Amino acid sequence: MRQIDWQQATAQPYDAVIVGSGFAGCIMAKQLTRAGRRVLIVEAGTGNDSFGQHLDHVQTFMQAVAKTPNAPYPNSPNAPQPEVTDVEPITPGKPSHKGYFVQMGPYPFESNYTRRLGGTSLHWFGSCPRMLPEDFAMATLFGRGVDWPLSYEELLPYYQRAELEIGVSADVQDQQYHGIYFAPGYQYPMQKIPQSYLDRWMIAGLAQAELPGMADKAQIRSIPQGRNSVPNAGYTPRGAVGNPAVGRRCMGNSSCIPICPIQARYNALKTLVETDADLLIQAVASRLHISPETGQISALDCKVWKNDSSHDFEPITLHSELFILAANAIENAVLLQASQACQSSGELGRNLMDHPAILSWGLAPEAIGAFRGPGLTSTLVNYRGGEFRRDRAAFVLEIGNWGWSWPRNEPVDSTVDMVDDERLYGKALRQRLGQVLPRQIRLDMMTEQLPDAANRVTIDDRWRDPLGNYRPVIHYNVDDYSQGGMAFGREVASSLFSQLGIKDFTHYPSDNPGYFTWQGNGYIWAGVGHVAGTHRMGTRPENSVVNRHQQSWDHPNLYVIGCGSMPTLGTSNPTLTMTALTFATADHILGRKH
Secondary structure, eight states, rough: EEOOOOOHSSSSSSEEEOOOOOOHHHHHHHHHHTOOOEEEEEEEOOOOOHHHHHHHHHHHHHHHSSOOTTTTTTOOTSOOOOOOOGOOOBTTTTOBBBSOOOEEEEEEEOOOOSTTTTTGGGGOOOBBBOGGGGGHHHHHHHHOOOBBSSOOHHHHHHHHHHHHTTBBBOOTTGGGTTTTTOOTTTTSBBBOOOOOOOHHHHHHHTTTTTTTTOOOOEEEEEEOOOOOBBBTTOOOOOOOOOOOSSSSSOOOOOOOTOOOOOBBBBOOHHTTTTTTEEOOEEEEEEEEEOOTTTTTTEEEEEEEEEOTTTTOOOEEEEEEEEEOOOHHHHHHHHHHHHOSSSTTOOOTOOOBBBOOOEEEEEEEEEEETOOOSEEEEEEEOOGGSSSSGGGOOOOEEEEESSSTTTOOOHHHHHHHHHHTTTTOOHHHHHHHHHHHHHGGGEEEEEEEOOTTTEEEEEEEEOOTTTSOOBOOOEEOOOOHHHHHHHHHHHHHHHHHHHHHEEEEOOOOOOTTEEEEETTEEEEBBBOSSOOBBBSOBOSSTTSSSSOTTBBSSSTTTTTSSGGGGOOOHHHHSSSHHHHHHHHHHHHHHHHHHO
């Protein structure tokens, strides 16, 4: 990787210009440059690959009061990014424009991302499960959503390449459920991250448990993770970028999201430093030029901003044979709409998805080791798939190792309550915290959301950022299919709590932005940061924005890659599937005729 300035970037054309330096952008750049292609990566934000800067971000996170996903990373006014602290209830007919998003409702879109070198890989959770084979054929099997233009079988070799690139820690036998299968003799790069004490406590306690709506016994499986454990033969784990001597094993620092202090968790910078691509930072892509004769993309306009203290920028135009948009589902859609590109199907910007999650939390009858190690090491997978998906959404039940850190700002909130309400200090406070915090348990039912054309990203001349670029205008709802799945997930969690002797402290205030009612009961959902849809792949130009290769139907030399291409989400964290799709698209690009 070679960082250059705008004069160098405009001096000559490239074989490919990639917009975005996250998972998809960096992995695509690595594949193309290793095949001898000249590649330029354009990144809207700032940043570098030094370990010193990483440690500065760690210090910033430690000092932050609100431990949000973007807390370690400065938000530039010239490349603004959404923040979870900007989420607020939406009044009908009155959009919320607090922060970067313009939220039209009826619900706010609660998830965020990072506009910085490395993208959202800087604060992802690290979970890498594969999608289920049935997830690729939702319309055919269950009459819901749409089918993918490819199958699990076709994606199988690319899943393997994705797991190798990220360095996934998992056990094959543990992951063979709901139809998931592997090539003969396959093993993950590294052994699975050990399941936590809490996981093992739940496995023992639920061995004979009855699961609502299920004849099967509880299946609590370790979750594949993009963080270093003990490598299997033939694999060498990467250490930290800029300091590879550290980060070769997860040390259980308990801050995986937003930041692993030693970079034992994969991030896109680990791939970026292995590429021969040129890199231009602080360059916000603003418009694609479309040839009226051929429909090809002929150039890309960018605004190269100078520093955070001013909005001065240098307008530049980049030329290339290929253009690859790898920003994220929202930023890709905004840029394409600003360019009046990919318009023929009417699908651009539509079908925005996330995984709405419903939480349950309580106190176990004994210490179960809360606040140790990675935030998630196991999930209950029984409800990820099955015939019930005709009627309600599937979900994966995540067993949170970090107590009530999501529904409350723990361990801070309990400390404040004990000081203010119980008047505890010193030794008495420490003893009380020692009695309560290790017993905290949280279950997250991460629920599938179907594509819906009304959930969409648009642009509007009324709302622009300081550089004059469009801000995302978001229309978002969570339908009955997902709400029914979440309400049933809450029923499952309540049943498990009762059978394990856990005192339930769950409550859902009606003034929360994610509040909804289902069959007379109130619930709250929250976004999990899995931004998908908006430029989905399909079988025909009439039903999609890109084809199965993530190639634009309208502009043959334009590829729009990432989670935005996913037709459905299922119940899998989308990063691994996005990475697999990136490898498949890279193969297609390298095999095409110029």
